[in-house]
Amino acid sequence: LGDLNRDYKYDNPQEVIAFLDSTVTPSVMQAVRQDTIFLDSLTIDTIKTVQYTRFLPDNLLLRSFVTDFQRKYLQQHERPEPHRLLLQFAAPAPMPTFSLMRPEQPDKEWYVLEKNRGNDSLQLWITDSLVYREDSVIMKINYFRTDSLNRDYIDTDTLLFTVRGAARQRRTERKTKKDESDTIAEPISFLEMKTNLQSTFELFNPVRIEFAEPVVQFDSTYLQLLLQEDSLFHPKPYRFERDTLNPRRYIVRPSWVPGGKYKLVVDSAAIISHYGRWNNGFEQAFTVKDLDQYGNLEMVISGIPEGKAAFVELLNKEDKPFRKSYVKENSARFQDLLPGEFYARLVIDEDGDGYWTTGNYEANRQPELVFYYPGKLVIRAFSDHLEDWDIESVPVTRQKPLEITKNKPEKKKRRDPNMERERSQQQQSSPFSGAGGGRSTGGTGGMRQM
Structure with missing residues (x-):
């Protein structure tokens, strides 16, 4: 648990967590290991057999995740243009409902809706001229909101949309039309x-x-x-x-x-x-x-659990996916790839939505499994590439290539017995080490004690 508030419990959905959904029975056993003693960096002095207690299981792998929980609320609402209303929410949520309060709602459809996939960014293009000619528009909206206990509920709010400087703009336009000559034609503003x-x-x-x-x-x-x-x-x-x-x-x-x-x-x-x-x-x-400027890739995959859907994503050097192919008959195909160096990962799509789904501790749901192709894919123009991929041939913890790993492991420093011996001898010969046996009373044998 990444305990952000240090209360030793999981009570914040923004905390990183990993858990096992099966029972573990601890056990112990006696085991032996070899311990080598060196005289120097090359010469072996003694090889000892040491007995120790081995605690089992010692191969548990927990997959950490952050839940997809996000607090839902209305971030902002504005009217950047007379005929356009903008609604911005803090997180994806079901589609809100809204109705006009002022002016009176027309009988026909009065807007065209533009949205994103999560419904957290909405634009209402007002198509009824009786509505967008009003200086202010009042609208009632019902939307999902998160309370202090992280529970979602439907909130009802009344929003006022105004166009800044609308009255001043109309006066300016009337003055401009009055001053301009009738013979001067306004330039045409084409639809972009x-x-x-x-x-x-x-x-x-x-x-x-x-x-x-x-x-x-x-x-x-x-x-x-x-x-x-x-x-x-x-x-x-x-x-x-x-x-x-x-x-x-x-x-x-x-x-x-x-x-x-x-x-x-x-x-x-x-x-x-x-x-x-x-x-x-x-x-x-x-x-x-032309076709000779592209390459093709087919990945023959083994190790996928029987009956499970999966898809493969190609990644660039920034670990960002740019192509996706569903696994069919243990094979994923990519046509017309630009030449270059790529990486790949496979997702076991448990819910079949075509996206990686994170876990949920309350629902006892683990995050969907992800496997990385352990090497680099080099695609050349006008060529077909065939790759065999056993997703379990390399341990999961060592699959992701270091080139696209953000948190790279620290390199272990090789032990140098000669350097350690020289450092130990220097410390013993130091005038501040207290060497020489007796109590220090000053002089070169040590520091004076006050």
């Missing part, structure tokens, strides 16, 4: 559209498109993906997806032709946001990398 396209595109990447604001409608009919064939560009089919968490993000998944030259085209004013802004014309040409 971002993509992950580059002149050279990775073979395994989909095209990601993100707009600055939620759009009224966007599907595959609004864009064209063209492939150059014999100096002419021809449309190619693709799978079109909308991000389930971010309504401003869309994904285009084609079957790339290695080395192919492509062009993505979106017509001007084809896409309109909920706030009346439309897109500018977009056209970008790019080339997909």
